Amino acid sequence: MLEGVTKTYGTREVLRVDRLSLTGGQVHGVMGPSGAGKSTLLRLLNMLETPTAGRILYRGRDVNRHRPRLELQRRMATVFQKPVLFDGTVYDNVAYGLRVRGVRGPEIRKKVTDTLRAVGLEQLEKERVRTLSGGEAQRVALARALVLEPDVLLLDEPTSNLDPQNVALFEELIRSASSRRGTTVILVTHNVFQARRLADTVVFVHEGRVVEDGPAAGVFRSPRDERTKAFIHGEMIY
Amino acid sequence: MVQAFVLVVNRDPAMMQIIWLSLQVSGLAILLAALGGIPLGTWLGMRPAHRVRWPALIIYTFMGLPPVLVGLLVYLLISSQGPFGVLDLLFTPAAMVIAQTMLALPIVAGLTMTAVRGKDREIRDTAVSLGANGRQVALTVIREARVAIVGAVVAGLGRALAEVGAVMMVGGNIEGQTRVMTTAIVLETRRGNFEMAIGLGMVLLALAFLINALLYRLQGVTQD
Numbered sequence: 001m002l003e004g005v006t007k008t009y010g011t012r013e014v015l016r017v018d019r020l021s022l023t024g025g026q027v028h029g030v031m032g033p034s035g036a037g038k039s040t041l042l043r044l045l046n047m048l049e050t051p052t053a054g055r056i057l058y059r060g061r062d063v064n065r066h067r068p069r070l071e072l073q074r075r076m077a078t079v080f081q082k083p084v085l086f087d088g089t090v091y092d093n094v095a096y097g098l099r100v101r102g103v104r105g106p107e108i109r110k111k112v113t114d115t116l117r118a119v120g121l122e123q124l125e126k127e128r129v130r131t132l133s134g135g136e137a138q139r140v141a142l143a144r145a146l147v148l149e150p151d152v153l154l155l156d157e158p159t160s161n162l163d164p165q166n167v168a169l170f171e172e173l174i175r176s177a178s179s180r181r182g183t184t185v186i187l188v189t190h191n192v193f194q195a196r197r198l199a200d201t202v203v204f205v206h207e208g209r210v211v212e213d214g215p216a217a218g219v220f221r222s223p224r225d226e227r228t229k230a231f232i233h234g235e236m237i238y
Numbered sequence: 239m240v241q242a243f244v245l246v247v248n249r250d251p252a253m254m255q256i257i258w259l260s261l262q263v264s265g266l267a268i269l270l271a272a273l274g275g276i277p278l279g280t281w282l283g284m285r286p287a288h289r290v291r292w293p294a295l296i297i298y299t300f301m302g303l304p305p306v307l308v309g310l311l312v313y314l315l316i317s318s319q320g321p322f323g324v325l326d327l328l329f330t331p332a333a334m335v336i337a338q339t340m341l342a343l344p345i346v347a348g349l350t351m352t353a354v355r356g357k358d359r360e361i362r363d364t365a366v367s368l369g370a371n372g373r374q375v376a377l378t379v380i381r382e383a384r385v386a387i388v389g390a391v392v393a394g395l396g397r398a399l400a401e402v403g404a405v406m407m408v409g410g411n412i413e414g415q416t417r418v419m420t421t422a423i424v425l426e427t428r429r430g431n432f433e434m435a436i437g438l439g440m441v442l443l444a445l446a447f448l449i450n451a452l453l454y455r456l457q458g459v460t461q462d
Contacts, residue, residue, distance in 0.1 A: 048363055070371050078367035084360045087382060097368035144368065154367075 005054035007040050015040045015208045017054070022201075024151075027178050027185040029199030029216065031192065033231065037208040038188045039156055045186060046078045046154045058152075074101065077145035081157040083137040085129040090121060090140050093129055097148045115147040119173060135166040142170065146177060152184045153177055159194065171198055192232055196220055204228045253434065257441055260418040263331050263405070264398040267338030268346075271398070272391050275343045279350025279390070280376050284362065287355070294351065300344035305337075309404030312337045316408065329410035334418070337404040342394035349390030353383040385456065392453045399445065 001022070007015040015037040022028050030038050043049040044056060047063055056063045058072060066072050077097065085093050094112045103111070116122045119139045124132070129140065138158060145153060155174070159167045175198065177183040189195055195202055195216065203213040204225065212225040223229040282290045282297070314320050316327040316336070327333045357379055365378045380387060402420035409416035411425060419438045426435035 046367055048366060070369070073366065074369040076367070077369075078363075080360075080364070080367075082360075084364045086361070086364075086378065096365075096370075100365075100368065100370045100374045148369065 001057040002044075003055045003057065005044065005051045005056060007037075007044060007049065008052040013052075013208060015044070015205075017041070017210050020203065020210055020213060022184065022186065022203075024184045025178070025182040026200040027174065027187060027198050028201050028203060029195035030186060030188045030203045030205060031190060031195050031231065032205035033190060036205040038190075038205050040208075041203075041205065042078070042154050042156050042186065042188050045152075046076050047073050048078075074148075075151040076154060077148045077150040077152075078154040078156065079138075079141050079145050079158045081160055083134075083141035085132075085137055085140055088129065089125070090116070090127050090129060090132070091125045093140055094143045094147050097144060101148075111147050115143045118146070118176075119143045120169065135162050138162060139166065139169070142173060146173065149181060150183060152186065155185065155187045155189075157188055157190070159189075160191070167194075174198060192234070204231065206231075250434075250437070253437060253441075255414065256417055256419055256422045256438065259331065259416075260399065260420075263334045263418060264338055264395060267335045267398045268342055268391060268395040270335070270339045271342035271346045271394050274339075275346030275390070275394065276350050276380065276387060278343075279347040279387075280354050280380055282347070283351040283354025284376065284379065294348075297344050297348045297351065301348045303341065303344065305341060305401050305403040306407065308337055308340050309407030312340065312404065312408045328408065329412060329416060331409070331416055333408040334405045334416060337408050338398040338401055341401055341404065342398045345397055346390045346394040349393060350383075350387050353386030353390065354379055356386070357383045388453060388456055392449055395449060396446065399442065 002017045002020040004019075005015070005017045006013055030041060032038050040049070044051055047069065050064050058066075058075075061072075063069075063072055086096060091112055094115060095108055098108045098111060113122065113125070116125055119142060121136065121139055121143065124136065129137065132140065138161070142158065153174070159170050162170065171194070174185055174187065178185050185198075187195070187198060199216040201214060202216045202219040204211055204219070204223075204227070206227045212219060212223060212228045219228065220232060223232055229235075282293055287294070312333060313328070316322045316325065316333055318328070327336070361379050361382050362375055365375045370378060400420065402424060405411075405416070405418060406421050406424070409418070409421065411417050411421040417425070419442050423435045423438050423442075426432070426438070
């Protein structure tokens with residue numbers, strides 16, 4: 001839940017959200033044209049940025065006042081548009097989040113192996129990440145997030161650079177995480193078709209404001225706001 | 239030239255003593271500079287540039303500090319009239335280590351800061367989003383920037399090994415005690431003992447080559 005949240009860089013206000021509720025266990029599609037403030041919203045949600053004003057509540061607790069902060073951060077995992085993999089092997093990368101949590105021994109091996117199998121990369125376990133293709137690298141980034149079994153999975157346009165086959169696999173994994181584990185997924189995308197396929201609810205952001213949000217079916221069928229309608233119908237130039 | 243080569247090949251005892259002391263003094267100095275400079279540079283590199291403008295400016299200034307000025311400062315601090323005079327460090331290898339550390343530390347810290355700043359944002363965001371705490375994030379950033387950080391340490395070592403003014407002032411160039419390669423080269427040249435001076439120069443050059451070859455190999459291993 002976001003209440004009166006604003007984010008300002010210098011004198012420029014890039015985001016203002018009066019009130020936004022994101023229900024747990026659902027896939028929330030955050031849509032909008034480039035530069036609308038979607039990624040800023042995501043960076044506020046995953047605590048990489050703090051709001052200039054307002055509160056972000058997670059299960060009733062203000063995330064920016066909650067201590068230890070790390071305890072909340074470790075319930076979330078993020079996949080960015082550009083996969084930043086650490087130098088090393090595929091295994092090392094997928095194991096990273098578990099290692100920093102102190103997971104060791106057979107448990108870490110089992111989790112990493114299972115997750116690599118789920119994303120179809122078990123045969124690349126020992127490969128150096130610099131040898132991977134773009135699609136493989138993004139799947140490693142997704143595996144690195146999924147292996148943590150997060151309560152909240154944040155995805156910042158994760159498929160924008162992928163081929164259709166990888167996009168389909170990605171979407172299947174996102175659906176599976178949400179339906180099997182009850183993971184809350186926040187998917188930032190400017191791909192209307194992807195939001196239609198995946199999202200339970202849609203948040204439409206335009207020029208730093210949430211102009212419409214609600215159940216995906218309703219928003220896509222009969223958007224209330226003209227800007228949302230233009231975006232959905234591909235009439236918005238961005 | 240041939241005689242100089244013979245001195246090196248025959249491992250002339252006086253020459254070996256000077257080389258060994260040089261390696262000890264500069265080795266310890268770069269170790270201390272790395273222990274201080276890498277965490278300092280990482281800390282500065284991970285903070286927004288506008289918040290660490292002054293410390294960064296000071297470090298950049300110190301990177302180009304004239305060695306004789308450092309020699310003078312250390313001399314004033316450890317001379318019998320200085321605040322640390324009671325420690326009786328003047329004209330000892332310890333004084334030379336202090337001077338070389340002061341020269342190498344800004345280089346290690348400054349270049350580490352630049353290396354970390356170049357890597358930081360995306361690496362830090364990714365590590366944080368995967369649940370790393372502050373220390374784990376810093377270690378991850380250092381690991382990702384390690385080739386450039388090793389380069390910073392090598393540059394610092396080069397500065398320490400090649401330095402002459404400061405160690406001359408605080409070490410005194412005492413035979414068998416504080417005479418290192420650079421100060422010995424100056425002395426032997428003045429004396430007209432060019433064989434020894436050229437021999438030491440060859441060793442210094444060989445050391446510089448070895449250190450850079452090691453760095454080059456390390457970069458190759460990491461980037462292949």
